[in-house]
Amino acid sequence: MRDLIDAPEPEWRAERAKVETEGWGARLLSFQDDDGQWAGGAFIPAHFEEREWSEHGQPWTATCFSLSQLREFGLDPSSERARRTVEKVGANARWEEGGQPYWQGEIEECINGRTVADGAYFGVDVSTIVERLVSERQPDGGWNCERINGSTCSSFASTINVLEGLLEFERATGGTAQSKAARAAGEEYLLKRHLFRGLRTGEPANKRFLCLCHPSRWHYDILRALDYFRASALLTGAAPDPRLGEAIDRLSARRLEDGTWPLDWSPRGRVWFVLDDGPDKPSPWVTLKAMRVLKWWAASSPVAP
Template sequence: MSWLLQGDVAIQYQTHRDLLDADRPDLRARIAREGWGKQLLDQRNPDGSWGLDFYRPKWTSSHYTLLSLKGLAIAPDQPIIRESIARILAGYKAVDGGIGCSRGDRKSDVCVNGMVLNYASYFGAPADDLCSIVDFLLCEHMKDGGFNCQSNRSGAHHSSLHSTLSVLEGIHEYARNGYRYRLDELQTAARRSREFILLHRFYKSDRTGDIISKRFLMFPYPPRWYYNILRALDHFQTAGAPYDARMQDALDSVADKCGKDGLWRREAAVPGKVFLVMEAPRGPSRWNTLMALRVLKAYGNAA
């Protein structure tokens, strides 16, 4: 715990909030003025964007920078962030009602729109600006309970854990911030989506029991759009989902990654240009240690 409290102010704030059950608004206010939060805000262009466009280049785009700022738990009442989101919601609406990756897109991406709903809800976007995104996501909800970013493109017969988790995080943030439009339908979709993840025991085939992808057991930070079991378990505990025996394999896998020093490592980074490297790859990770501890706090004694 003392090691976490020596980290960036965003880590300090979330450690107090999530592990020590102490509200520290003074720490939260500092996230915009120092450390990782300030570094990301300082990269904002004069026109309110980051990078070259809403979705270019990948990790330095407005989209992923806003997602990172939300992940830091920066105070949501940031006027410049709200202005940037307003420009995105006004300028990148696709024909299908979602947010397109480029201006004038006819089709939008399910996974991207789950992430947009996540940070736009967190930063208090006007409810009317989110309605068409909600409509789009509910239209793409699949029969097996989850979501797949190919459902409105090449077609899909089975949901994707990547897309399902991104949409789940968006629905949770939407509900937590008091939005009401089609909320009952969204919460029903969220329950079915969590059941989809549980059916797969977080990382296994529901038919064979084999590991779907070894990447699901790796913990880079930030994860971007990529699914992994720690990110998924962190969503479940944030959403207040009760313990389910089908979590246990994933919980055991997370616990097994704890080193003898009580810390979790950061594994290989998602490749691509970035504004800052928060933690050295393969070294001790405050982010992963923080997330693992809050997951184990919620579920570690439940089995």
């Protein structure tokens, strides 16, 4: 309603209010623990065994991924349920890595980027995590969650997770000079690579970057990046960068005859419930994002002479 058909704000806000009580949002909230967490953990479900990760994939049911899912669903951050959740998570959730209170962040850039995005969206002061992320930027402009293990170059996935967090922080607070500069540098890291190409070879850095994934979790693909650049431009008023054009063309080419876009894959692992009909089937979530990206691109890009 908001992004595709330009419904008046009172109309889409009234629909958005239903996220708390109907559909996927209400269903996810029904799994919340009494202490505000999900599955008894911040990043890992309680009593989770490493064997399950290796056999079935990373679990997605703990607090951090549930909060990000509620943000994607559009749960109204001013609602009573959202406010109670934020307070309870802050009081009770601790990161498994070091026992830090949830809203103080973890040590990994991908996790902290999403924590900043969720916290800023739900009205939490995450400025200390933002300062840390700004200080952890790699020399080539982006971020890499393997920095603590010695990595000195950025990754696409870490960078998009941090960029989304910094953008949400900027939307909520206006940002700082340092966070804006870091965000611009991270954007340039992706733009130099046309969102998917390796800088040295010019070939796709990872073929999966061209595959359409949902839910994204921490994973990267061109649609996630394009949707980020759309949101960034709408916030700042910037014109689309021409270097997005190749990714736009590849996204357009994936449109099916019925006007939808397919899901190529979803991350393996434990979930509360499935959101799509499976690979190679039309996905409402992928279609929504693709349509709003292309709508923005068509409206904002200069007309060729």
